[in-house]
Structure formats: C-alpha cells, structure tokens
Amino acid sequence: MSSGLEGKRALVTGGSRSIGAAVALRLASDGADVVLTCREDVGRAGEVATRIREMGRRAVVVRADSADPAAVVAAVDRAAEEFGRLDILVNNAGTFRVGPLEELALDDFEQTVAVNVRAPFVASQAAVRHMAAGGRIINIGSNMAERAVFPGFALYSMSKTALIGLTKALGRELGPRAITVNLVHPGPTDTDANPADGPAAKEIGALTALGHYADPGDVAAAVAFLAGPEARYLTGATVNVDGGFTI
Incomplete structure (x- = not known):
C-alpha cells in the first residue's frame, strides 16, 4: 500500500516504539524510506526496520x-547520506520528567530541555541543509502544552509549549523555500509509558470528549497527512490529536 509518499526519504527520531514506531511504519506504508533513531533499544528499532523492509x-x-x-546532527547527516537527501523530518524523541516543582532537580530541567527543545531545533537546523522545496518538518508535542490538568507537569508542559514557538517561527522562515513546519499534539495515547489499561487510564480518558485513549496509529495518521502532498499549504499549524x- 502506498499513498503520496512514494520516493520520499524520512527521518523519525525515537522511532523504536509507541508513537515513533507507528509514525515510521505509517510513513513506510505510504511509500517512504525511513531512518529511525533510538537511544538504547536497538532490538526493538530493528524489529520496526524489519517490518518496513517487508513493505518493500x-x-x-x-x-x-x-x-x-552532536549525535542528533550525525543522525540527520547519516539519513541524508544513506538516502541521498532528506524530505521529511519527524521530531518525535522526547523525555517525560514530572513531579512536584520543589522536587525536580536541575538535571531534570537540563535533560528535558536538551531532548524536548534543543534536539528538535538542532535536528531541524541540520535537516534543512539536505531539504529541497517540498520538505516537511513535523514536531511531536503534547496536549499538556495547552491544558495542564495535573500537578507536577510544569517542566514537561514548558518544554512542549516551546515547540509551538519553534514551529511557528520556522514555518515563517522556511516558507519561502517551500518547506513546511507543523506540530502535532497527541493527547492520551496508548503507549508503553501511558497504557490504556493503566491505573489512571479511566480518569485520564474521561477528560477527553471522546472518552478514551488514542491508538498510536491515530497520531501517525496525522503525521502522514502533514508529510503528504495534500498538506502543502499548511504550515506553522498545531494539530491536536487528543x-x-x-476543548
């Protein structure tokens, strides 16, 4: 199966599991070749890569x-080297550090900003060197950037809110080069870190209008749309898949 991404080359950061894996698989099913990064779980990333190769x-x-x-830049350059260019960058990798304000350590702050804010900036900066007109940058944020309903989310929400500004500013800057930049805010999603059958899932799901968690594929579908030709006039936008x- 393919749909609009034939011949495209994509990089998905944090692509070994959950939303990242779903995005990598969906882009491949729509026709793209995919480089995916992982920090530690090479085995699971390899399983995702195998499934992509099985799609051809x-x-x-x-x-x-x-x-x-430096590792982020090297990964972007490696993707461009492997495939000859880069058409799609999905900044998905993230870290989730929550807790009472007075208990968060400076290291929690530094790591959160490094992964959730600096890495998307650095990856985007590196990626545009390899992108031609029609390129796509898609950032993965969080519904907590717009509605922090639980205590202890100050650090995480701050980091994901920063992606709104980054997305809008890059959308403006890269628009003349026909490179679009958009942001997807997932809501409660069935992932390893937040399973739909977890102890607080019923209460969290009840905060949505639909009353239940998303499947990672729901988020991946939004990413695939933003990566495709039908989203060519959409940039600087935030899409809530929550x-x-x-509301």
Missing part, C-alpha cells in the same frame, strides 16, 4: 541520544 521500503536504524546535539482533551 528501505530502513536504517541509527543509535543516537537526543540529549547529545480526542477533544483541550
């Missing part, structure tokens, strides 16, 4: 810690 697409796994800016959490 090329897949490469790059081990890279998104907290290390079941109505923020």
Whole structure:
C-alpha cells in the first residue's frame, strides 16, 4: 500500500516504539524510506526496520541520544547520506520528567530541555541543509502544552509549549523555500509509558470528549497527512490529536 509518499526519504527520531514506531511504519506504508533513531533499544528499532523492509521500503536504524546535539546532527547527516537527501523530518524523541516543582532537580530541567527543545531545533537546523522545496518538518508535542490538568507537569508542559514557538517561527522562515513546519499534539495515547489499561487510564480518558485513549496509529495518521502532498499549504499549524482533551 502506498499513498503520496512514494520516493520520499524520512527521518523519525525515537522511532523504536509507541508513537515513533507507528509514525515510521505509517510513513513506510505510504511509500517512504525511513531512518529511525533510538537511544538504547536497538532490538526493538530493528524489529520496526524489519517490518518496513517487508513493505518493500528501505530502513536504517541509527543509535543516537537526543540529549547529545552532536549525535542528533550525525543522525540527520547519516539519513541524508544513506538516502541521498532528506524530505521529511519527524521530531518525535522526547523525555517525560514530572513531579512536584520543589522536587525536580536541575538535571531534570537540563535533560528535558536538551531532548524536548534543543534536539528538535538542532535536528531541524541540520535537516534543512539536505531539504529541497517540498520538505516537511513535523514536531511531536503534547496536549499538556495547552491544558495542564495535573500537578507536577510544569517542566514537561514548558518544554512542549516551546515547540509551538519553534514551529511557528520556522514555518515563517522556511516558507519561502517551500518547506513546511507543523506540530502535532497527541493527547492520551496508548503507549508503553501511558497504557490504556493503566491505573489512571479511566480518569485520564474521561477528560477527553471522546472518552478514551488514542491508538498510536491515530497520531501517525496525522503525521502522514502533514508529510503528504495534500498538506502543502499548511504550515506553522498545531494539530491536536487528543480526542477533544483541550476543548
């Protein structure tokens, strides 16, 4: 199956599991070759790559810690080297550090900003050197940037809110080069870190208008749309895939 991304080359950071894996697989099913990064779980990333190859697409796994800016740049350059160019960048890798304000350590702050803010900036900066007109940058944020309903989310929400400004500013700056930049805010999603059958899932799901968690594929579908030709006039936008959490 393919749909609009034939011949495109994509890089998905944090592509070994959950939303990142779903995005990598969806882009491949729509026709793209995919490089995916992982920090530690090379085995799971390899499984995703195998499934992509079974679709007839090329897949490469790059081990890279998104907290290390040099590793982020190297991963982007490796993707462009492997495929000859880069058409799509999905800044998905993230870290989730929450807790009472007075208990958060400076290291929590530094790591959160490094992974959730600096890495998307550095990856985007590196990627545009390899992108031609029609390029796509898609950032993965969080519904917590718009509605922090639980205590302890100050640091995480701050980091994801920064992506709104980054997305808008890059959308303006890269528009003349026909490169679009958009942001996806997932809401409660069935992932390893936040399973739909977890102890607080019923209460969290009830905060959405639809009353339940998303599947990672729901988020991946929005990313695939933004990566495709039908989204060519959409830039600087935020797409909430949150079941109505923020309405």
